[in-house]
Amino acid sequence: MARIQRIDVHDVRFPTSRLRHGSDAMNPDPDYSAAYVVLHADDPAVPAGHGFTFTIGRGNEVCCAAIRALAEHVVGLDVAATVADLGEFTRRLTHDPQLRWLGPEKGVIQLATAAVSNAMWDLAAKLAGVPLWQLLSGMSPEQLADLVDWRYLTDALTAEEAVDLLGAAQPGRAGRADQLREHGYPAYTTSPGWWGYDDATVIRLARAAVRDGFRQVKLKVGADLEADVRRLKATREAVGPEVRIAVDANQRWGVPEAIAWMAALAPYHPCWIEEPTSPDDVLGHAAVRRAVAPIRVATGEHAANPVVFKQLLQAGAADVVQIDACRVAGVADNVAILLLAAKFGVPVCPHAGGVGLCELVQHLAMFDYVAVSGSIADRVIEYVDHLHEHFVDPVVVRGGRYLAPTAPGYSAQLRPESLAGHLFPDGPVWAGGGG
Amino acid sequence: MARIQRIDVHDVRFPTSRLRHGSDAMNPDPDYSAAYVVLHADDPAVPAGHGFTFTIGRGNEVCCAAIRALAEHVVGLDVAATVADLGEFTRRLTHDPQLRWLGPEKGVIQLATAAVSNAMWDLAAKLAGVPLWQLLSGMSPEQLADLVDWRYLTDALTAEEAVDLLGAAQPGRAGRADQLREHGYPAYTTSPGWWGYDDATVIRLARAAVRDGFRQVKLKVGADLEADVRRLKATREAVGPEVRIAVDANQRWGVPEAIAWMAALAPYHPCWIEEPTSPDDVLGHAAVRRAVAPIRVATGEHAANPVVFKQLLQAGAADVVQIDACRVAGVADNVAILLLAAKFGVPVCPHAGGVGLCELVQHLAMFDYVAVSGSIADRVIEYVDHLHEHFVDPVVVRGGRYLAPTAPGYSAQLRPESLAGHLFPDGPVWAGGGG
Numbered sequence: 001m002a003r004i005q006r007i008d009v010h011d012v013r014f015p016t017s018r019l020r021h022g023s024d025a026m027n028p029d030p031d032y033s034a035a036y037v038v039l040h041a042d043d044p045a046v047p048a049g050h051g052f053t054f055t056i057g058r059g060n061e062v063c064c065a066a067i068r069a070l071a072e073h074v075v076g077l078d079v080a081a082t083v084a085d086l087g088e089f090t091r092r093l094t095h096d097p098q099l100r101w102l103g104p105e106k107g108v109i110q111l112a113t114a115a116v117s118n119a120m121w122d123l124a125a126k127l128a129g130v131p132l133w134q135l136l137s138g139m140s141p142e143q144l145a146d147l148v149d150w151r152y153l154t155d156a157l158t159a160e161e162a163v164d165l166l167g168a169a170q171p172g173r174a175g176r177a178d179q180l181r182e183h184g185y186p187a188y189t190t191s192p193g194w195w196g197y198d199d200a201t202v203i204r205l206a207r208a209a210v211r212d213g214f215r216q217v218k219l220k221v222g223a224d225l226e227a228d229v230r231r232l233k234a235t236r237e238a239v240g241p242e243v244r245i246a247v248d249a250n251q252r253w254g255v256p257e258a259i260a261w262m263a264a265l266a267p268y269h270p271c272w273i274e275e276p277t278s279p280d281d282v283l284g285h286a287a288v289r290r291a292v293a294p295i296r297v298a299t300g301e302h303a304a305n306p307v308v309f310k311q312l313l314q315a316g317a318a319d320v321v322q323i324d325a326c327r328v329a330g331v332a333d334n335v336a337i338l339l340l341a342a343k344f345g346v347p348v349c350p351h352a353g354g355v356g357l358c359e360l361v362q363h364l365a366m367f368d369y370v371a372v373s374g375s376i377a378d379r380v381i382e383y384v385d386h387l388h389e390h391f392v393d394p395v396v397v398r399g400g401r402y403l404a405p406t407a408p409g410y411s412a413q414l415r416p417e418s419l420a421g422h423l424f425p426d427g428p429v430w431a432g433g434g435g
Numbered sequence: 436m437a438r439i440q441r442i443d444v445h446d447v448r449f450p451t452s453r454l455r456h457g458s459d460a461m462n463p464d465p466d467y468s469a470a471y472v473v474l475h476a477d478d479p480a481v482p483a484g485h486g487f488t489f490t491i492g493r494g495n496e497v498c499c500a501a502i503r504a505l506a507e508h509v510v511g512l513d514v515a516a517t518v519a520d521l522g523e524f525t526r527r528l529t530h531d532p533q534l535r536w537l538g539p540e541k542g543v544i545q546l547a548t549a550a551v552s553n554a555m556w557d558l559a560a561k562l563a564g565v566p567l568w569q570l571l572s573g574m575s576p577e578q579l580a581d582l583v584d585w586r587y588l589t590d591a592l593t594a595e596e597a598v599d600l601l602g603a604a605q606p607g608r609a610g611r612a613d614q615l616r617e618h619g620y621p622a623y624t625t626s627p628g629w630w631g632y633d634d635a636t637v638i639r640l641a642r643a644a645v646r647d648g649f650r651q652v653k654l655k656v657g658a659d660l661e662a663d664v665r666r667l668k669a670t671r672e673a674v675g676p677e678v679r680i681a682v683d684a685n686q687r688w689g690v691p692e693a694i695a696w697m698a699a700l701a702p703y704h705p706c707w708i709e710e711p712t713s714p715d716d717v718l719g720h721a722a723v724r725r726a727v728a729p730i731r732v733a734t735g736e737h738a739a740n741p742v743v744f745k746q747l748l749q750a751g752a753a754d755v756v757q758i759d760a761c762r763v764a765g766v767a768d769n770v771a772i773l774l775l776a777a778k779f780g781v782p783v784c785p786h787a788g789g790v791g792l793c794e795l796v797q798h799l800a801m802f803d804y805v806a807v808s809g810s811i812a813d814r815v816i817e818y819v820d821h822l823h824e825h826f827v828d829p830v831v832v833r834g835g836r837y838l839a840p841t842a843p844g845y846s847a848q849l850r851p852e853s854l855a856g857h858l859f860p861d862g863p864v865w866a867g868g869g870g
Contacts, residue, residue, distance in 0.1 A: 026532060026535070027532045027533075027535075027536070028532060029532070029533075030532070030533065030536075031533070055533070055536050055537065056532070056533050056536045057533040058504060058531065058533035058534055059501070059504050059533060059534045059536070059537045059544065061500060061504070062497065062500045062501045062504055062537060062543060062544070063537070065496060065497045065500040066494070066497045066543065069493060069494050069496070069497055096493065097461060097462045097463060097464070097465070097491070098462075098464075098465065098466070098490070098491050098492040098493035098494060099493055099494045100461070101462070101465075101490050101491045101494070102490060102494045102497060102498070102542060102543050102546065103541075103542050104686065104713075104714065104737065105715075106538075106541045106542045106715070106739065107537060107538050107541045107542010107543050107544060107545065107739075108497060108501065108537050108542050108543035108544060109494065109497070109542060109543060110542065111537065150689070151688075151689050151713075152689050152690075152712060152713040152716060152719070153689070154689045154690070154691055154692075155689065155690035155691060155719060155722065251539065253586075254585070254586050254587050254588070254589045254590065255587075255589070255590035256589055256590060257589075277587060278539075278540075278586075278587040278742045279539065280540075280541070280715075280739070280740065280742045280743055280746075281587060281742050281745075281746065282717060282718070282746060283717070283746045283749050283750065284587070284590060284742075284746075287590065302539060304541065304542075304715070305715065307713045307715045307716050307719075308715055310716075311715075311716065311717060311718045311719075314718050315718060
């Protein structure tokens with residue numbers, strides 16, 4: 001009977017701000033970072049579980065401290081019993097009454113819960129010998145519904161309805177999994193559009209993305225209206241009328257400002273406006289959506305938990321639900337969000353980029369296609385071409401599509417030399433005043 | 436020109452779980468704790484600023500880590516310039532782009548911001564030689580509006596409207612301040628109703644509270660319907676029909692469960708149901724409110740920031756707005772919330788208890804009366820009779836009313852021996868395996 005013996009916590013940071021990769025109107029100088037967890041069992045036959053949450057630099061150590069606070073709920077657990085009931089495991093983390101006070105289910109303690117939960121799911125998938133999307137896609141409707149914490153969701157969706165919804169998608173699972181293995185899942189790219197790039201770079205990279213097969217690119221907006229209009233116009237001219245251009249304000253605006261700004265960008269036909277205002281502002285997003293239609297409203301990467309997603313759907317506040325693998329309480333919360341989105345008929349287009357977010361979230365989107373929504377229409381996974389070389393099982397994107405992962409696990413594992421090299425503050429990348 | 440030279444951070448915990456003081460349906464065993472901050476200037480003529488955020492035990496060290504992450508925005512600041520523009524100081528803390536990722540404006544990083552901000556306001560009031568409520572009540576409408584971060588609020592309230600609203604209340608300020616000094620501010624007490632107390636204790640303490648002059652008591656509910664009905668009925672019989680009895684579910688229910696539970700409690704006329712469901716569920720609170728009227732819905736102690744309060748008011752989700760001194764970004768955010776509540780005509784009844792929350796929040800309620808809402812109707816400050824002996828300037832409650840504080844500052848300062856005695860994990864209360 002193997003037990004979890006040890007949880008290692010590492011503060012890993014990549015000095016991305018040196019080249020302004022990842023910059024936007026709210027985050028001018030991110031250093032992509034991971035509060036990184038490795039779960040070790042006392043039986044060498046049990047694979048280590050790797051997981052992390054993502055931050056943009058300062059404060060990554062606060063997430064590490066929160067992970068250490070959760071460790072008492074993990075060390076000593078029976079491995080077989082835990083991977084057999086991962087919903088219960090997640091609720092064990094989120095229901096600690098004293099730690100819950102620090103959220104509840106939001107902010108640092110939720111990010112830490114994501115890291116720990118992601119690591120346990122990686123372990124579970126490795127133990128099962130399959131990639132995570134396949135582990136999830138092989139679970140029964142009842143098993144999937146049991147993953148969810150239903151306490152605050154039943155006014156929008158009950159466990160029984162979820163089982164029905166999942167049951168209806170069950171017959172087509174095998175065929176859709178084959179489709180994924182053959183054709184992959186469509187991606188869009190944010191790599192051309194960082195706020196800190198000059199116009200020529202944006203246009204050159206947008207053209208290259210189209211040549212590489214992407215049918216959607218994304219530009220960061222929100223800091224300077226004149227520059228945004230100029231850049232969107234030039235990009236539209238460069239890529240032509242068929243390629244979709246999303247714009248992303250990263251929470252920069254209030255509601256009236258968002259509406260006015262989007263009126264100025266509308267002539268260049270952006271396909272969606274992402275995070276026009278505070279991620280907590282459900283009613284604000286609904287007001288923006290009513291005003292900017294037919295431009296769609298996308299949000300969710302900073303929504304803290306399924307209760308916020310529930311309301312975004314109830315209020316008709318989002319055309320595109322953007323899940324994140326590291327901000328809510330891991331896979332279980334994301335299963336809840338996928339089910340809610342399916343119930344309301346809203347497509348899910350995951351947030352990715354950062355460090356390792358592409359690696360994780362591809363599994364969730366593919367599971368959604370196989371076993372939940374059953375659809376790939378109007379759905380794309382974000383892609384950013386940074387930092388994949390640090391992962392043992394990096395994403396493969398070809399012709400603008402994510403290929404289905406085949407290695408067992410959640411694709412979360414950093415290469416040992418990348419982990420050691422980027423430890424903060426004492427790893428070689430940081431020691432000696434770099435950064 | 437004095438500057439902030441040092442920020443000391445202390446992990447202070449009180450072993451309240453040993454007697455189940457403070458227990459409720461979600462928090463059976465809290466150890467009331469403070470992540471405690473002391474700001475020291477390089478000039479001995481400048482008083483130290485004391486502040487804290489409140490937690491219930493485990494994870495208090497995570498808040499301390501987050502406070503240390505904010506220290507770079509504090510150390511070295513010019514004291515005179517900072518206290519002259521405390522809105523800018525708060526925005527400096529909440530707008531750090533990398534630390535903002537950990538929230539934004541929620542959870543641990545927001546709790547830490549509260550602690551640091553509260554300490555700076557304590558310093559400012561001590562420097563001015565007045566209690567905090569009086570410092571705020573002496574500011575002009577324009578100065579008060581400048582405290583607020585308006586980015587996400589203008590669809591509900593603009594700075595100009597706030598100045599008008601504050602201007603309208605200006606003529607009566609002096610008279611209301613005199614009223615406060617003479618008669619204090621009404622309180623209600625939660626001390627009788629902890630979940631872990633037996634029925635006889637609840638009834639005995641409720642009767643004693645009424646004898647002491649309280650016109651409202653509060654009971655914790657939500658874990659056991661039969662016990663809740665029995666206890667509420669007995670308490671109603673003990674205190675008679677005139678004394679208000681609030682009930683508090685501490686987020687225990689989903690929306691349908693909250694509605695059903697309150698139907699069973701309605702015959703005993705609770706005056707409000709507090710936190711019936713997730714603090715993030717604006718639309719859920721609105722649904723509960725529509726269903727349980729005329730019982731009022733109270734919430735806010737766990738609402739993370741003014742954007743959530745804005746929506747509670749826009750959606751008609753709350754009859755009673757419960758501010759907390761330590762969960763939002765300090766005094767500046769609470770000024771924003773008081774202004775929003777005044778605009779929507781909803782009374783504010785602060786959350787208190789814990790350790791030191793009564794000491795802090797009395798200042799905010801008294802400022803609201805003097806300079807914002809101008810009203811004391813339907814307003815009460817929560818009172819709990821624990822841990823006041825540890826403060827240098829403890830609250831004084833007589834005849835069911837808070838007396839107006841007179842000492843300079845924010846009443847946040849722990850007595851040195853209490854601070855030293857309760858340091859975690861090495862103070863004498865904790866060393867040797869206590870707790």
